[in-house]
Amino acid sequence: MDNLDLSVIIDNLPFLWQGLQISLSLTALAVVGGIALGTFLALMRLSGFGPLSWVAAGYVNLIRSVPLILVIFWFYFMVPLALGRPIGSFYSALIAFVMFEAAYYSEIIRAGIQSVRKGQVHAGKAIGLSYWQIQRYVVLPQAFRNMIPILVTQAIVLFQDTSLVFVVSLRDFMTASSIVARTEGRLAEMYLFAALVYFTICFAGSIFVRRLQRAKTA
Amino acid sequence: MISIENVSKWYGDFQVLANCTSKVDKGEVVVVCGPSGSGKSTLIKCVNGLEPVQRGTITVEGTEVTAKRTNLTKLRSRIGMVFQHFELYPHMSVRENLCLGQQKVLGRSRDEANAKAEALIDRVDMLAHIEKFPGQLSGGQQQRVAISRALAMDPIAMLFDEPTSALDPEMINEVLDVMVELAQDGMTMMVVTHEMGFARKVADRVVFMDAGAIVEDRETEAFFGNPESDRAKEFLSKILNH
Numbered sequence: 307m308d309n310l311d312l313s314v315i316i317d318n319l320p321f322l323w324q325g326l327q328i329s330l331s332l333t334a335l336a337v338v339g340g341i342a343l344g345t346f347l348a349l350m351r352l353s354g355f356g357p358l359s360w361v362a363a364g365y366v367n368l369i370r371s372v373p374l375i376l377v378i379f380w381f382y383f384m385v386p387l388a389l390g391r392p393i394g395s396f397y398s399a400l401i402a403f404v405m406f407e408a409a410y411y412s413e414i415i416r417a418g419i420q421s422v423r424k425g426q427v428h429a430g431k432a433i434g435l436s437y438w439q440i441q442r443y444v445v446l447p448q449a450f451r452n453m454i455p456i457l458v459t460q461a462i463v464l465f466q467d468t469s470l471v472f473v474v475s476l477r478d479f480m481t482a483s484s485i486v487a488r489t490e491g492r493l494a495e496m497y498l499f500a501a502l503v504y505f506t507i508c509f510a511g512s513i514f515v516r517r518l519q520r521a522k523t524a
Numbered sequence: 525m526i527s528i529e530n531v532s533k534w535y536g537d538f539q540v541l542a543n544c545t546s547k548v549d550k551g552e553v554v555v556v557c558g559p560s561g562s563g564k565s566t567l568i569k570c571v572n573g574l575e576p577v578q579r580g581t582i583t584v585e586g587t588e589v590t591a592k593r594t595n596l597t598k599l600r601s602r603i604g605m606v607f608q609h610f611e612l613y614p615h616m617s618v619r620e621n622l623c624l625g626q627q628k629v630l631g632r633s634r635d636e637a638n639a640k641a642e643a644l645i646d647r648v649d650m651l652a653h654i655e656k657f658p659g660q661l662s663g664g665q666q667q668r669v670a671i672s673r674a675l676a677m678d679p680i681a682m683l684f685d686e687p688t689s690a691l692d693p694e695m696i697n698e699v700l701d702v703m704v705e706l707a708q709d710g711m712t713m714m715v716v717t718h719e720m721g722f723a724r725k726v727a728d729r730v731v732f733m734d735a736g737a738i739v740e741d742r743e744t745e746a747f748f749g750n751p752e753s754d755r756a757k758e759f760l761s762k763i764l765n766h
Contacts, residue, residue, distance in 0.1 A: 423609075423611075425607055425609055426611055426613070428569075428574050429607060429612075431574060432572060432603075432607075432674070433604075433605075433624070433625035433677055434597050434598065435597070435625065435628060439628055443613075444613055
């Protein structure tokens with residue numbers, strides 16, 4: 307191990323940093339989009355109105371039954387077909403992640419909504435709030451509060467999953483590390499470094515989750 | 525004001541309400557009592573449409589609650605309801621609990637809502653706690669806040685669903701005192717409770733339920749002095765003889 311050349315990392319830091327920015331922004335946007343769409347799917351599923359809940363259940367089950375990498379491919383090839391023009395690998399990957407994560411988030415959010423006592427909904431109805439007002443002011447704030455640790459955990463998984471975007475030639479952190487590794491012929495250094503970066507970010511995330519859980523039970 | 529006519533309700537095959545008929549006139553206080561599982565909580569939840577009924581009609585101030593076309597949201601905003609487990613919104617302060625409905629449903633301005641909230645909270649001696657969250661309050665305090673929250677909507681009638689049965693014994697009176705005061709102010713009230721002392725003191729009529737049916741519906745004096753049915757006699761002897 308004494309022939310590791312760490313200078314390859316330093317020399318390529320700006321390039322790697324660009325990759326990391328793509329990974330992080332993809333994660334952040336997919337979390338926001340996934341939670342928004344997932345909330346809708348969860349509400350559809352719990353609406354008690356057959357067709358709406360079947361559509362949501364069908365969607366969730368479909369997405370959860372196919373590998374993420376396939377979903378990324380789908381959207382890469384299908385979105386340009388649907389729109390009639392290419393939208394670039396970043397946006398097609400983003401759409402794929404939002405659609406994919408929404409299925410998982412919707413299940414988390416559904417459980418979160420169900421964890422709010424029915425009496426809370428009654429109390430909202432009793433003062434004359436509408437369905438949407440009850441969701442917005444009474445149910446969802448409590449549901450999200452209960453769910454935050456799981457939502458963050460899901461975001462950590464998502465961050466790791468963004469490394470799959472190499473299949474649509476998007477230069478995320480993993481792809482950038484790979485490119486450096488191959489062009490500079492420094493595989494060991496680069497893959498160790500990449501692992502270290504992923505580990506640091508994800509581990510920090512896990513510690514954050516544990517903090518949140520402790521704060522919740524306290 | 526509230527009229528309940530031939531109301532029946534089933535959960536699947538199980539009948540929870542059997543042909544119930546009763547009424548609450550304006551300014552009247554009616555106490556609904558009976559053994560647990562007798563359907564009294566279900567009945568009161570039907571009055572503002574929180575529970576649907578399969579047969580019969582319920583009318584509040586001329587509006588038919590049980591009709592499909594009725595705008596329940598609007599009707600509910602005019603009927604206050606207090607729950608066994610308070611159901612204050614735990615993520616909001618006392619002040620926010622009292623203001624939410626006023627602002628979002630009645631469209632009151634923030635200042636109006638706040639002024640109303642402060643006045644009502646002061647009446648139940650909770651002004652010092654107005655910025656606190658429900659989790660920081662005792663059960664009795666929470667229930668007093670819950671009553672104020674319902675009153676903030678200027679209701680034409682108040683429904684109480686076992687308002688003291690989740691409370692520690694030493695907190696029951698502080699809640700009952702508020703309710704007695706409300707009754708004496710002329711509020712129309714329908715109260716599901718086992719507090720027979722309260723019933724004797726302020727109720728105009730007592731409705732006794734058993735197995736989903738209204739067994740007795742009589743003036744308070746008559747009910748306590750001379751209950752007609754064996755079920756009511758048995759019930760009263762069980763809860764009054766200790």
